Amino acid sequence: MPELPEVEVVRRGLVSWVRGRTITSVEVLDPRSLRRHALGPEDFAGNLEGARVLDVVRRGKFLWMPLADTPAPSGNGIPADELADQPAPAVALMAHLGMSGQLLMQDPGVPDEKHLKVRLRLSPADGMPGQLRFVDQRIFGGLFLTTLIPTDDGGPGGLAESPLPLIAEEAAHIARDPLDPWFSFETFYRRLRARKTGLKRALLDQGLVSGIGNIYADEALWKAQLHFARPTDTLRRADALRVLDAAREVMADALAAGGTSFDSLYVNVNGASGYFDRSLNAYGREGLECKRCAAAGRVSLLKREQFMNRSSYTCPVCQPRPRNGRW
């Protein structure tokens, strides 16, 4: 489940099921899902078994679970003496869902999913499923252990139940997302103007603003009536604010709808799909009428074009292609 709203749906589900529970055993069915854990599956499992999940934190599309009681807090190749100076909790289980990753809570009796990659058994809890499963068809996502380091702005590392000014090391290069109260539009706008690139590329750059992927980039651009190739270095403040607000609104609406899913690949921790796909105005609507144009009494059909080697959907009438760098 890739973009911010889908990942947040997973985070919220996860919090209610795993917070405070202990990981009793780890089963790695496909080591490729641990590609980013440099020390390998044995180290991964050895460090997780016996650990207690303190929280579930999200920044952009990254999710992590700060841990207590890790038997040998080695992190991901970080020497133990370096960790000794860190405030506890210093170790976290990191997850990125990539294109097709799922985190599912399941009872032990439920047959393994076809693409089950990692199984975490959890300490028993009343009425709660006993397993947290990582399922991933395309294996672009993965799990790994990481260390927590202080944030550079003193704010919380991400959205959490008990926010701490710590961030998973591998997520530290990611900017805050538009739904984060600590997100700074001023910083975003200053850095945006300093770039010489197309607006959509900037929106997809997780180092500039995180959480936005191909769907919500197109939706935000449609809503703000801006073209994906609009140069960033001449973008007016009002335009930047409009597209950022649009991204915020569309992602908040998607979150309220449980996320966007076109198929069973994108589900919450209980396996249920969101329904925001019915509210999409641009993404996937090639050849269909632009709803805004229709409301204004004119007919315009959305078109699909390649941009950055992926599909982009625009209305040729209300999102005109820039001509000379200003428009």
Added chain:
DNA sequence: AACGCGACCTGCGAGC
């Protein structure tokens, strides 16, 4: 710094 491209993967539907 920016950009294009390939790599990493599996599966689905369309078209022949």
Added chain:
DNA sequence: TGCTCGCAGGTCGCGT
């Protein structure tokens, strides 16, 4: 029926 092709919500790292 089976084959190939293009496509899919993401990120990383390499060249130029």
